[in-house]
Amino acid sequence: MKLYFAPMACSLAPHIILRELGLPFELIRVNNQTKRTAEGGSFLDINPKGYVTALTLDNGEALTEGPAILQYLADLQPEAGLAPANGSWQRVRLQEMLNFITAELHGGSAPLFRSDLPEAALQIFRDKLFQRLDWLESRLDKQDYLLPSGFGVADAYLFSILGWLPRFHIDLACWPALQAFFHRVAARPAVQAALQAEENSAPVEG
Numbered sequence: 011m012k013l014y015f016a017p018m019a020c021s022l023a024p025h026i027i028l029r030e031l032g033l034p035f036e037l038i039r040v041n042n043q044t045k046r047t048a049e050g051g052s053f054l055d056i057n058p059k060g061y062v063t064a065l066t067l068d069n070g071e072a073l074t075e076g077p078a079i080l081q082y083l084a085d086l087q088p089e090a091g092l093a094p095a096n097g098s099w100q101r102v103r104l105q106e107m108l109n110f111i112t113a114e115l116h117g118g119s120a121p122l123f124r125s126d127l128p129e130a131a132l133q134i135f136r137d138k139l140f141q142r143l144d145w146l147e148s149r150l151d152k153q154d155y156l157l158p159s160g161f162g163v164a165d166a167y168l169f170s171i172l173g174w175l176p177r178f179h180i181d182l183a184c185w186p187a188l189q190a191f192f193h194r195v196a197a198r199p200a201v202q203a204a205l206q207a208e209e210n211s212a213p214v215e216g
């Protein structure tokens with residue numbers, strides 16, 4: 011398998027999960043501006059939608075969209091317990107959570123990266139994001155991870171998005187349970203290894 015990633019982007023979540031599962035994979039950096047890959051080709055040939063994450067399989071298929079990739083990886087090793095069993099009610103709860111993260115947090119915070127939006131518009135997105143973080147705070151006040159079953163794919167996804175908050179000048183300390191969650195996940199060896207690998211990866215020129 012090959013994981014196409016950009017440092018500290020949403021691709022960090024499947025990257026963490028690949029390492030948590032100890033699966034063999036190649037990490038291929040993408041220049042998100044030029045859409046060139048570290049292999050020398052165009053990323054658009056891998057994912058015509060033009061954004062990370064993409065996971066290419068040994069059979070030549072390319073899988074995109076974070077929640078689908080995360081569940082695919084977890085199901086390669088169900089015994090690791092990173093996602094509840096396919097078809098179970100708890101799996102539906104995981105899908106509910108992944109959809110919340112992708113639509114409300116990931117999609118909801120993406121406009122905050124924009125430097126061309128007026129402050130009033132940015133404040134609307136910030137206020138909405140704060141409401142979502144408040145809801146997560148009440149949940150993580152009662153349990154260590156998003157699902158009662160313990161650390162899993164949704165936690166890796168949430169961790170990756172929370173890592174963007176300093177770039178938006180949002181202080182995670184305003185949500186103490188979320189901050190504790192962030193440190194708990196950051197301490198995992200697979201998470202440290204993924205962060206190191208992304209930091210050490212060579213930029214893709216051109």
Ligand SMILES: N[C@@H](CCC(=O)N[C@@H](CS)C(=O)NCC(=O)O)C(=O)O
Pocket residue numbers: 016019020021042060061062063074075076077112
């Ligand atoms: N719906 C996609 C969104 C992926 C996405 O937003 N990727 C961002 C990085 S976090 C990206 O590569 N953006 C570059 C671009 O859109 O050109 C998913 O869940 O995988």
